[in-house]
Amino acid sequence: MLAQVDDAIDGAAGAVGEVADGATDAASAVTDDGFDLIGDLQDSASDLISVFTTWIPRIVLFLIILLVGKIVAKWIARVVRKVFKKINLDYYLDKAGIGAPLERAGFADSGVFVAKIIYYLILLFVL
Numbered sequence: 001m002l003a004q005v006d007d008a009i010d011g012a013a014g015a016v017g018e019v020a021d022g023a024t025d026a027a028s029a030v031t032d033d034g035f036d037l038i039g040d041l042q043d044s045a046s047d048l049i050s051v052f053t054t055w056i057p058r059i060v061l062f063l064i065i066l067l068v069g070k071i072v073a074k075w076i077a078r079v080v081r082k083v084f085k086k087i088n089l090d091y092y093l094d095k096a097g098i099g100a101p102l103e104r105a106g107f108a109d110s111g112v113f114v115a116k117i118i119y120y121l122i123l124l125f126v127l
Contacts, residue, residue, distance in 0.1 A: 065126065066126060069123060073119045077122075078115070080115045081109075081115040089111055090109060090110050
């Protein structure tokens with residue numbers, strides 16, 4: 001019976017020693033790397049440059065698409081405004097009773113109102 005108690009104590013002591021050795025190994029692994037300020041700064045700068053070189057072309061492409069979309073939207077709005085002026089849309093809207101509310105809203109020319117709606121819808125689509 002005494003031998004069993006000795007074996008149990010030796011086993012527990014061995015387990016505690018193994019845990020302590022593992023903790024020491026883990027602590028030494030952390031302290032072995034040390035504090036490398038220059039290396040960390042170089043890694044951070046490299047990561048920052050990598051992010052910029054990835055995103056700059058995307059941003060430039062977005063701005064180009066936005067500019068082209070805005071030009072196309074203005075051109076289409078101008079065409080719509082001219083077509084509505086040509087077909088005399090104001091007369092038909094006044095006859096339908098829609099002209100007065102548009103004039104109160106600040107749109108004396110209904111073609112301008114519809115052209116602005118189309119312009120902003122195209123810009124929304126481009127975005």
